[in-house]
Amino acid sequence: MVHFTAEEKAAVTSLWSKINVEETGGEALGRxxxxxxxxxxxxxxxxxxxxxxxxxxxxxxxxxxKKVLTSFGDAxxxxxxxxxxxxxxxxxxxxxxxxxxxxxxxxxxxxxxxxAHNFDKEFTLQVQAAYQKVVAGVANALAHxxxxxxxxxxxxxx
Amino acid sequence: MSLxxxxxxxxxxxxxxxxxxxxxxxxxxxERLFLSYPQTKTYFPHFDLHPGSAQLQAHGSKVxxxxxxxxxxxxxxxxxxxxxxxxxxxxxxxDPVNFKLLSHCxxxxxxxxxxxxxxxxxxxxxxxxxxxxxxxxxxxxx
Numbered sequence: 001m002v003h004f005t006a007e008e009k010a011a012v013t014s015l016w017s018k019i020n021v022e023e024t025g026g027e028a029l030g031r032x033x034x035x036x037x038x039x040x041x042x043x044x045x046x047x048x049x050x051x052x053x054x055x056x057x058x059x060x061x062x063x064x065x066k067k068v069l070t071s072f073g074d075a076x077x078x079x080x081x082x083x084x085x086x087x088x089x090x091x092x093x094x095x096x097x098x099x100x101x102x103x104x105x106x107x108x109x110x111x112x113x114x115x116a117h118n119f120d121k122e123f124t125l126q127v128q129a130a131y132q133k134v135v136a137g138v139a140n141a142l143a144h145x146x147x148x149x150x151x152x153x154x155x156x157x158x
Numbered sequence: 159m160s161l162x163x164x165x166x167x168x169x170x171x172x173x174x175x176x177x178x179x180x181x182x183x184x185x186x187x188x189e190r191l192f193l194s195y196p197q198t199k200t201y202f203p204h205f206d207l208h209p210g211s212a213q214l215q216a217h218g219s220k221v222x223x224x225x226x227x228x229x230x231x232x233x234x235x236x237x238x239x240x241x242x243x244x245x246x247x248x249x250x251x252x253d254p255v256n257f258k259l260l261s262h263c264x265x266x267x268x269x270x271x272x273x274x275x276x277x278x279x280x281x282x283x284x285x286x287x288x289x290x291x292x293x294x295x296x297x298x299x300x
Contacts, residue, residue, distance in 0.1 A: 030278065031278050031281060031282075034278045034279070034281070035278070035281055035285050052278045052279050052282070055278075109262055112262075112266060113262075113265055113269050113276075113281060114269075116266045116269035117269040117276050118273075119270075120269075120270045120271070120273050121270065123266070123270050125189050125190050125193045128190055128193070128266060129190075129193040129194040132194040132195075
């Protein structure tokens with residue numbers, strides 16, 4: 001269970017209020033696909049992903065990035081209760097999307113790099129540390145409901 | 159995993175800029191590491207880790223200098239970092255997971271200090287380069 005101090009929450013929400021969710025989401029998802037090309041495996045239907053500029057300019061990447069980051073914004077409003085907030089999304093990512101939870105960590109760190117890039121001096125050590133906690137909390141929450149089909153013990157996904 | 163010509167060019171040109179602020183970049187990277195990942199401090203019980211500490215600055219310089227050696231010998235990183243590889247394997251024995259954490263904090267520092275240069279391509283090249291450096295440093299572990 002991740003616990004955030006008042007200072008950490010303040011640092012996170014203050015920076016978040018300045019973020020352009022549409023642009024930042026597109027940037028973060030785009031950079032994930034550029035820096036870790038194997039993540040493109042989930043996006044066969046997205047069309048042209050043949051180069052960094054194609055990826056970053058791809059309208060489907062931008063739209064999906066916006067969706068993802070909007071969801072992240074919901075996390076920011078529920079920092080004390082990430083597992084509950086992401087329960088449904090967790091099941092979706094396991095049962096329907098079949099995404100290895102390792103990818104949540106990769107995206108979280110790419111998002112941190114994008115925030116550092118966009119906010120430079122404002123992205124202080126303390127702000128980074130608070131955001132590392134958020135992205136780790138979100139990654140854990142999204143992985144929490146994973147069972148992915150019948151296991152050895154029938155009721156092990158409670 | 160090997161670096162393409164384009165990636166090498168990006169790495170070398172970014173290094174030219176880094177080298178002008180090498181010491182402060184090293185210090186900032188370590189400070190970010192210790193704040194975001196407190197467990198990494200377990201490798202430095204003998205250090206004063208307060209911001210501004212001389213030991214922190216000296217160590218940060220060392221780390222960035224080593225990254226610089228790799229960049230300057232980018233066609234043969236294994237040879238350039240051979241002694242450091244042995245040091246990490248037999249003496250320091252830092253768990254391999256920590257190289258990813260340090261690499262990430264260096265990337266964050268570069269993103270914040272060189273916004274114009276930290277394009278998606280440069281981000282990818284440096285992430286890959288630091289992964290290569292990390293694997294050289296851990297290749298003698300077992």
